Amino acid sequence: MADYLNELKKYHPQWEFEFVEGDWSNLLLLLREKKIDLLCSARYSAARVGAYDEAAQKGGYCYSAKPIGQLQGLLYTNEANSDLYYNDYKKLATTTIGFLKGSLNIELFEQFMQTYYEPDYTIADKNTNSKYIKLYENETAMTTALEAGEIEALATENLSYHDDLRIIAKYGCVPFYFMSYYESDLMPEIDSALSAIKADNYYFKTELYQKYYATSAMHQSPLFTREEADYLKSNPQITVGFLPDRFPLSHLDRKTGELTGVNEDIAELIFEFCGISLQMTPLDFWEKTADALASGKCALVAGVIYENFDGNSDVVVSNPFMTSNLVVASKRGMAYDQTGKHTIAINKSFEFLQKYIAEKYPNFQILITDSVEASVQAVLDGKADVIMQNAYVLNYLLQNPRYDSLQIIPTEFLTEHSAIVGLNHDTNQLLISAVNKAIVALPQEKIDQIINANTIAQPYVANTSDFIYKYHACLHGMKVGVSSD
Structure with missing residues (x-):
């Protein structure tokens, strides 16, 4: 304040x-x-x-x-308390809770329980201690009582900072003012x-x-329900599929078979928050996400574009875990016009963009290629006017000296929201619900660190072939003497 x-x-x-x-x-x-x-x-x-x-x-x-x-009521318990879960209304009715004397939290909690648990739920006397309601002079005394086991939970508000407790309920939301x-x-x-x-x-x-408050327990701890927590405990490992060809977002090393990238690192963090281990598997090149899920190859696929699955009743899709931009690249000096007639190179696996362009830009002609690299080459060869792709992907590729003649056009084309998707059935609905809560708890600074570690910290490294390509004019016809001494 x-x-x-x-x-x-x-x-x-x-x-x-x-x-x-x-x-x-x-x-x-x-x-x-x-x-x-x-x-x-x-x-x-x-x-x-x-x-x-x-x-x-x-x-x-x-x-x-x-x-x-805005002030919101919060119920906290100890991290080690394995008997209390988020919005477990029936259990809360018989939980010993500490409140501050004279606090509106008692009234707000009563209204919360009447709405979600039992309309007749009442706290008979809000000014004296009872079996399940204990009153304290200040928050320090209330926190001490929680640590000592005198109460099972404490009621406070969102402006009280706690990073070592776990939230089990949020209730009420009222404005607050300056008063004189x-x-x-x-x-x-x-x-x-x-x-x-x-x-x-x-x-x-x-x-x-x-x-x-960004680092308080309100934002750092996933708020799992009892049902979600039980599911996660009984399913300690999950297989998640990733695209093999979108470096630095997601990439399969063909020599080692290892999957690396922004999506992989963020997914690992999400499932770490869920308390389960992640088994990564690559989708085949050009394999559709729906086919990979239907075949049972993986339970979920991470790094998909949210808008491609939102509203599809056959699948359940998480909230986005990352936002980035789709951009346009062309040969230097080209006059790009969204209302003009251009040929757009799009790799075969980028189904969402193909559908989006066809619907929103009927003036564009789409050239389907086998890979992102093939799309870039199509622009170089004059078979396409531009390529549309994720900014992180193109920024990396265009560091290759082979593509010196290309540029990213300074226009914001479309926002890409990365998400996790699975087939729509009861267990996946429960799992994605838990995943969404883990996504909410992700520290933004950690996501930024992951992005930087996979982009800025990993610039393109030119190889011998790139060197020869760039300086082929200088090297052409050069005679090289080799001494035997």
Whole structure:
């Protein structure tokens, strides 16, 4: 919150802040007595609004015109607790949970259970300890109680940072505001600054949240249900297919038989989050994904284009785990025009792009080739005007001196969303559901590291054949003397 206040200060540089710590009830009293000027993270509830309105009539409180964020209730348990899983409503009804005294979390949790578990679920007395509800003065005391085994879970909110606990429920989502005493001269200035922040940097709140909470358990731990966790435990290994010919995204080394690339590394991380080992298998060159799945060669295929399978009832497809761009390359100096008549070279296995071009650009003629390299060669030979392919794939290929006469055209053609797909049956639906939760938990910085390790850190290395090709004019007719000494 200090960063938020400092951002406000940019618009009112005369402000100076002094921070006062205390529990909520004491801070409210200090605010009402005008011993402090501002409270952060004030939430509304039906009960509180009435209380605040009454206080306002007696010289009480006022709020910022716009919320400064959203607060969501969270239930945490210890990582080692193997008896509690995400949204296990029946189990939560008999779980001992710690709450902060006077917190809206109790009311929000009650509403959550009434919606998803039992309409008649009630917490009879929200102000005293009971069999399953324990109240604490502060979060430190509540966390200590969890560690000591006095409670099985603790209720807090998304702005409380925990990286060593596991989330078992999310509930409620309410706005929170800046709050001051009634008729404070400060609030109009805060409102004007909040409007200015939104106008100057629309993503300020998102960036601030990512700065402080990207590594919290809320974002780093997959939220598996009991059914998902049981399935993963009973299926410790899975066979996943990969395309053999899209370096650096996915590549089969024909000498060693090893699969490497961005897709392989990210998939390994996803299934590591799921707690199962990954058995990689290459699809045959030109083998269709649907055929590989139907034959039983693999349970899933990773690195497919999401849009190619979305809406297909025969398969179940994950959320995208990576986004990249499809770009256009041509000979240098060519005048590319999306409304013109061009011949587009596309490799045979890139079915999605073939269908997309046919539907969206009927003015283009498609030339099907056996591989990405063959598509590039078709442009060199004048059989095609351009090649369309993933930016990572083309950036690598065009480092080859054989392709010096080609260029990537500075136009954004299409976004590619990489995903994981399997046949549509009950177990795969459960597996893909778990995979999606692992994808959500993937740290973006880790994905970036994987991409960089397979692209920037692995530039094309020219071989002797490339050298001869590039300098063939200089070498042509050269006589080389060899001494026997």
